[in-house]
Amino acid sequence: MRVLHTADFHAGRNLRGFDRTPEVQGALTEIAALARSEGVDAVLVSGDLFDTVNPSAEAEATVFDFFLRLRDAGIPAVVIAGNHDSAARLHGLAGLLGWVGVQLVAQPTANPLDLIRTVETKRGETLTVGALPFLSERRLVKAADLLGGDVGAWRQKYREGMGFFLRKVAEGFRPGGVNMLMAHATMDGAVPSGSERTMQFDLLNAYTLSPLQLPSAAQYVALGHVHKPQQASEMPLAHYPGSVIQLDFGEAGEKKQVNLVEVEPGRPARVTPIPLASGRELRTVRVTLDNVDARLAALNGFAGLVKVVVRAPSGTALPGLKDRVLRMVPNTLAVELDAVQEDLALPELRREGLSLTELYERFHQERRGELPGDLRAAFREADEAARGEEATLGEGVGA
Structure with missing residues (x-):
């Protein structure tokens, strides 16, 4: 069985006033084509379809067009909501998306087994997916309340609460079949991209899962949430495919990918990363007042997006610098001053x-x-x- 794993589209992303949605659309068109050319049996999308809970019409059209392309290729998909998505909004669309072969799980119900989704392949094989959408502490407490759990205790025990759902999901796995888990969460030891939204990551990173909590019966764990592609666990095998484009300057230089997962009943999965070519390259250029022109001249012909950081003594006035940079490099999205406090930089001035x-x-x-x-x-x-x-x-x- 061949499964394509992707995540973190963030359709509707706006970077310093620049709409990245067309680039996301290009990446999703590329991924849909890969799903067809690789002959996959299913596509797994591990959350953060959108960048905001109220996405633009263009962002919605981008994501829905992706699902229609999979439908036209006869490829089913299993999708979960991420922390950037509106769980309620996606839950309301779940029935409609089901008509085009998308099984979407946005929020838990009173029955954890509702998180189980199955895909029947054209060869008669069965893929069972435990689909666990993003659960913030608040949502987890609400879910615990629905299930009659001890809300007061769960409020302090995020891992135990998530462990409860993971164990329940594992009960839905089928012996003799292919079993996978999907989750939008942070694993212990996950390495962030150095994204500009580091504060948000740090807040979310306070609630993590241990690889020891992942059900051993899962042959592959399809993770979303962390934008840097990486393996998060060896037993069971768990991977983040990462975001589909370089979403901000913290991700500059990262090679984006999707994961092709080949698996058969009773055997470990084999994961092959497939690089993506879509999306504009991001680059941060650090200059001093003495070498601005030379450094920016080197960017001639660069088609990506640029952030220029100018290093200068604290209190230095730089009138007209931004206009000067934009004339030389029109694709610059930001010009920032890296102020140097001279008494810290020079020993004689300490x-x-x-x-x-x-x-x-x-x-x-x-x-x-x-x-x-x-x-x-x-x-x-x-x-x-x-x-x-x-x-x-x-x-x-x-x-």
């Missing part, structure tokens, strides 16, 4: 260990020039008097 008088002398030197001797003496006298008063007050407090 302020650590200096007296108050020495700090004032340096301040005067930077702003008005050499500190006159009489002013230095007056400042030192005032400083000593102030420190003497502090000492006297300290003795009074101690008494």
